[in-house]
Amino acid sequence: MSVWAVLAAAGSGERLGADRPKAFVRLGDRPLLAESLERLEASQWVDAIVVAAPPGWEEPVILLAEELGCGKVSSCVAGEATRAESVRNALVEVPEDAAVVLVHDAARPLVDDEVIGRVLSVLDEGWDGAVPALPVADTVKRVDGDRVVETLDRSELRVVQTPQAFVASVLRDSFSGDVASASDCSSLVEARGGRVKVVEGDPRLLKVTDGADLDRVVALL
Numbered sequence: 586m587s588v589w590a591v592l593a594a595a596g597s598g599e600r601l602g603a604d605r606p607k608a609f610v611r612l613g614d615r616p617l618l619a620e621s622l623e624r625l626e627a628s629q630w631v632d633a634i635v636v637a638a639p640p641g642w643e644e645p646v647i648l649l650a651e652e653l654g655c656g657k658v659s660s661c662v663a664g665e666a667t668r669a670e671s672v673r674n675a676l677v678e679v680p681e682d683a684a685v686v687l688v689h690d691a692a693r694p695l696v697d698d699e700v701i702g703r704v705l706s707v708l709d710e711g712w713d714g715a716v717p718a719l720p721v722a723d724t725v726k727r728v729d730g731d732r733v734v735e736t737l738d739r740s741e742l743r744v745v746q747t748p749q750a751f752v753a754s755v756l757r758d759s760f761s762g763d764v765a766s767a768s769d770c771s772s773l774v775e776a777r778g779g780r781v782k783v784v785e786g787d788p789r790l791l792k793v794t795d796g797a798d799l800d801r802v803v804a805l806l
């Protein structure tokens with residue numbers, strides 16, 4: 586069973602507000618992208634990697650992969666305006682005979698083999714996909730502007746992370762329509778009636794959105 590990883594790294598990092606795309610912002614003394622790239626490379630589960638790079642940054646991505654000795658990086662494509670469109674570009678480079686695609690956000694640097702193993706293992710049980718998820722700690726309300734409409738039942742809610750794993754053919758089919766507004770890959774699979782299982786997430790998989798998140802990740806390195 587071949588597992589291809591798609592690393593979504595094409596975002597501009599607007600909320601981080603740096604002078605370069607988020608993937609190349611410093612995490613410690615390396616670009617943020619280095620952390621997830623190296624961890625996917627070291628994974629016993631991952632056979633090959635396709636990176637979606639910020640448009641115009643394909644060359645620096647390839648150089649970084651070479652510098653890190655990431656021989657599993659098979660190609661690097663330019664991303665597009667939204668995450669899903671960037672992932673779609675990367676999927677074109679995943680060969681037809683790939684069994685499973687693991688999609689991960691470079692914005693979550695601290696991916697490890699335990700969570701990768703958890704999402705992959707349930708695909709053998711007949712699920713179309715698997716996502717790592719955490720329970721919701723806060724009370725969550727639906728609002729209309731600044732008016733509270735209702736309080737949701739927290740026990741039915743989960744915060745979902747990446748890496749997300751999918752049967753390759755299912756993921757490909759899910760990307761055939763208009764994907765632009767999808768915030769994760771699972772939502773596209775769900776929309777086609779795919780069965781996606783939630784597995785235990787990892788609090789260390791926090792997503793770098795602003796400067797304070799960078800400090801939090803550095804503290805966990």
Ligand code: CTP
Pocket residue numbers: 593594595596597598599600601607608637664665666667668669671672689690691692693792793794
């Ligand atoms: N991503 C991508 N292509 C895009 C937008 C996002 O590949 N057009 C990737 C990002 O590189 C990131 C992940 O999707 O790894 C999650 O996106 P997010 O955290 O929102 O990153 P950015 O879009 O870069 O940040 P911002 O929304 O603040 O601009």
Ligand code: MG
Pocket residue numbers: 596
């Ligand atoms: Mg974004």
